Amino acid sequence: MIQKDNRYKKIGIMGGTFDPIHYGHLIASKWAKENFELDKVIFIPAGVPPHKKEREVLSAEHRYFMTLLATIDEPDFDVSTIEIDRQGPSYTIDTIKELQAYYKDIQIFFITGADAILEIHTWRNYEELIKSCYFIVATREGYDTKELYKRIEKLDQKFGKRIFHMKIPPVGISSTELRNRIQQGKTVKYLIPPMVEEYIKKKHLY
Ligand code: ATP
Numbered sequence: 001m002i003q004k005d006n007r008y009k010k011i012g013i014m015g016g017t018f019d020p021i022h023y024g025h026l027i028a029s030k031w032a033k034e035n036f037e038l039d040k041v042i043f044i045p046a047g048v049p050p051h052k053k054e055r056e057v058l059s060a061e062h063r064y065f066m067t068l069l070a071t072i073d074e075p076d077f078d079v080s081t082i083e084i085d086r087q088g089p090s091y092t093i094d095t096i097k098e099l100q101a102y103y104k105d106i107q108i109f110f111i112t113g114a115d116a117i118l119e120i121h122t123w124r125n126y127e128e129l130i131k132s133c134y135f136i137v138a139t140r141e142g143y144d145t146k147e148l149y150k151r152i153e154k155l156d157q158k159f160g161k162r163i164f165h166m167k168i169p170p171v172g173i174s175s176t177e178l179r180n181r182i183q184q185g186k187t188v189k190y191l192i193p194p195m196v197e198e199y200i201k202k203k204h205l206y
């Protein structure tokens with residue numbers, strides 16, 4: 001767990017598979033930190049991602065190291081192994097509860113991209129999850145912003161104002177596309193941090 005700091009009032013959580021981490025994740029997190037005046041953003045790589053059963057996911061260790069390398073020079077970002085250390089599928093609701101028990105009086109803002117909120121109803125105990133923290137939803141290339149706003153409005157009607165949308169510079173990158181590019185021997189330069197690129201080469205990943 002990340003060191004407790006009593007000055008922290010608002011923390012952002014960036015959850016993901018990070019297979020591999022890319023500038024889309026980093027920009028969404030930095031923009032959330034700035035726009036919502038968060039004290040920190042904690043990156044939490046999923047141990048066993050419940051939504052990705054249909055394909056082989058890289059080991060948690062590699063995904064954790066890449067997340068660490070991508071955030072190492074950014075004082076606003078930390079990385080936590082809370083989901084990696086837990087047995088079984090990594091459900092966000094369990095993570096939020098664990099963080100709330102640990103940090104006590106803190107507001108948690110869970111950061112996602114548009115695609116995640118459009119399918120939030122498929123997440124474990126999603127109603128309880130929405131009630132238990134705030135959400136910051138970044139626009140994402142390829143996902144209709146109007147549809148996103150409509151979805152947020154519907155959720156607001158049901159749960160009260162808990163979900164905030166945030167416009168970010170469009171980053172047309174996904175980990176899926178990066179994995180495909182690497183498999184095809186194509187460049188991923190300028191799409192992921194240089195140290196992550198080096199790590200992927202060194203360990204012959206993907
Ligand atoms: P994959 O293609 O394997 O699903 P991904 O690029 O979607 O990978 P994830 O680890 O699944 O990355 O995403 C973690 C979080 O980051 C999700 O909430 C996702 O919506 C968000 N996210 C990922 N890429 C972007 C992007 N380019 N712009 C905005 N949000 C993004």
Ligand code: MG
Pocket residue numbers: none
């Ligand atoms: Mg994804």
